[in-house]
Amino acid sequence: MIQIQQLQFSYPKSQFRLHIPDLKISESEKLAVIGPSGCGKTTLLNLISSILIPDQGTLISCGINLKTLDDSQRRAYRISKIGFVFQEFELIDYLNVRENIMLPYYINGTLQLDKAVDERTRELTKSMQIDQYLNSRIDQISQGERQRVAICRALLPQPQILLADEPTGNLDPVNKQLIRDLLIEHATQTKATLIMVTHDDSLLDQFERTIDIACFHEVVETA
């Protein structure tokens, strides 16, 4: 599904450098990414989602060499293949729950907003047990529910790869487990590849594989 070889990435004017010699993530794999802060976990997700472009090396996702894509192709790839879940949920406060979930459809002309989407939204929210909040404002629901909304938003376009960037970071222990389980469950159901960044070792047991990104992190001393 995802194939990384000799990938090198650095931010301009920064000492940070990520070097991944070889990493393969297979289809429907549930992968946990761990590592200390600032070691490049989010950078990896951004590279996989083609928000960042590797300086060197190869990154092939869903059979596409991301390095060869132009801006619009990268966007098309992101829309069709990737689902994102963020630590801070990144829900839009002026939209209600339903609209937040459907946000990708509002902002991407290529996604067709039809009855099927509506139906899927209802099913998803029901499975996440937030269907009663569809018309509620974001500030009217709890943190755990917000994250479930964010997961629904990520899952609605039926992505092949689900990227979760510390989705449990702001949650209580009960909700942490719950969210992780939901992510794994839905990824399993949709046969999506799940890559979840986490700090929390207690959540790792349900993942098929765990990689420590610190192995790939290098700090370049500048003169």
Add this chain to the structure above:
Amino acid sequence: MHRIYFIVALFSMTMLYACQQKPQEGTRLAEEKQSPVIVVVNYPLEFIVKSLVGPDVKVLNPVPPGSDPETWFPNDEIIQTIQEADLIVTNGANFADWVKKLSLPRSKVLKTSIFLKEDLITVPDYEVHSHGSGGAHSHAGTVAFFWLDPALLARQADAIGKKLIQLLPREKESITENLKNLKDSLEPLNLKLDQLRSKYPGLHWFSQRPVYQYLTRRADWTVHHLHWKKNTKPNESTWETMKTIQELHKVPFMIWEQKPDKKLLNEFQQRGVSSFVLNPLTAKPARGDYLTEMRLQLNQLEAFLKSGSSTQESSETK
């Protein structure tokens, strides 16, 4: 500062009007009249206009027969007819009460007194009353009976003729011709008055109210008003006034607008005043017209004066 305030106020006002919806164009019917209508306020004017225009022109004297043209007042229907006339010939000098009390279009009103300005006679105040805060005020004015002097009537005719030519330019020739004929027909009257002046110079007359000034001025006579109201009897004060005037001037004659009753006639006779009736012709005479009636009345006047003077002479010789 005042001007700026004014502009602001005016701005508000014009905005007020500007901001209203403009109305639709009026649906005024400009009816073409079949024949022009000329309204007159008394008989002498009716006589002049009728003498000048042809039968195509409708001359309307709205005063019904038997009514006094000085005090008659039209009803709403007649008011509308008057207002819609093509020309309203008024006498001026406050003759006809309705002229002042009706709303008339100035553009259509011909006030004939304007053309006689320098010859108008203004009488002293003859009724004064006061009430309220206004102080004493008088009801006085110009004597209105111009036509009793045929020369003035001729000038009224001149003014009317001029206006009629403006109104009916196609009739210019006939109007001019008719005007000349009218003036010619007035000549015998002028001649008669000239004769009376030379035969009976400096006569003094009594009259009830200011009516005969133009006639007496023409004959070089003087007229004294006794100022008693129409349809009333003279009171003690009237007789007193009469006595006072008689002491100053020898006034042997009283000129009446209509024949008084016998008792009154005798009362004047007893005071040495002979009476003569001269119809001022404000209304159409029963027979004839202005010319024939004036001619007749002047002949009667001459006869009256002739008999009156011989009586006086004979009484003096006795």
Add this chain to the structure above:
Amino acid sequence: MNGVFRLTFRYLAYNRLKTVTLILCVSLALLLPVLLQFGVSQFEQDLLSRARSTPLIAGAKGSRFDLALQSMYFNQADRESTNMLEVEAIEETGYALPIPLVLRFTAQGAPVVGTTLDYFEFRKLVMAKGSNLKRLGDCVIGANLAENLQLSPGDQLMSDPLNVFDLSGTYPLKMRVVGVLEKSGSADDDAVFVDVHTEWIISGIGHGHQKINAATNKDLVLKQEGSTTIANAAVPQFNEVTEENITSFHFHGDTETFPVSSIIVIPFDKKSEVLLLGMYDSDTSVLQLIRPIEIVNELMEMVFRVKQLFDMNTFLVSVSVGLLLCLVFLLSLRLRKRERQTMFQLGCSRSTIWKLQLTEILFIVLASLIIVLVLTLVCRIYAYQIIKFLFI
């Protein structure tokens, strides 16, 4: 595009206070110059059209502006009056038709315009209801006045006393409303038209009262000297002209001396106009004869000078409002950086993100324009009520 609109409206609705404030800011910044421009152009148009349709105005010497504006708009200017003799004099020249205007009194606050029937023909005023003036005591009222006072032919309208504290002053006259004019969109819509004679009755120059008979009205007569009757102040004056008492109404003195506020002079031709202007263009003349269009042009010059100041002010206000808006949008962009980032990560193109921001601006500007348009229309429709509320 549907999604972009949805997001924009949701955002604006969610931040309604900010949205309303911005819309109001822009609206106010736009409203003032728009209303001013609209007002000035209407002002100019109406003033000019009224002035153009009034060839000449004659009146006592004094302020030319007051004379022109009083004769066209019937405002109560404190001017010297002339008299009917001057009206006759103009008529006698044979060069023009003089239409006298007597403007001294009001009725229910509306100016009472004493004139002749020629005025209606001259202004092409048409009766909507009833008839034209017929006799003393009649009045014809403008369309607005009829609407405001709910008057129609057959009703009565009382003239206002000149001074409520002047107990011995002129008595109000109860006028008979005989006609209502069609709307003309001019000062005529708010005036009460009466015959000049009626105005003189209101002025107290003429009046009607019961006949005083020294024999029967002993309580009213103070003194009887010959034909002179001196009555006391208890003689009841009629405050209404009726069919029954109209004959008792009379005027004191010579009509020619009666006051006239101004005279609209309609020359019969161009030559007559020039001759008339020449006739009154002398120091010895008691009258001044003016061309209203010249006065209005002078006034408009003054108005435009004032407007230039307003325009400058408007420009500065617009610039500052523009800068303020920029600041607000920049701050908003900064505040919504994460939102944009999220959208980008969710696959939103940068152009769509900018479209979202621009739609917001567009909406605010559009909403402001609509408000300005609506307010301008409201001002246009309800200007009468607004101005009445503000100024009267």
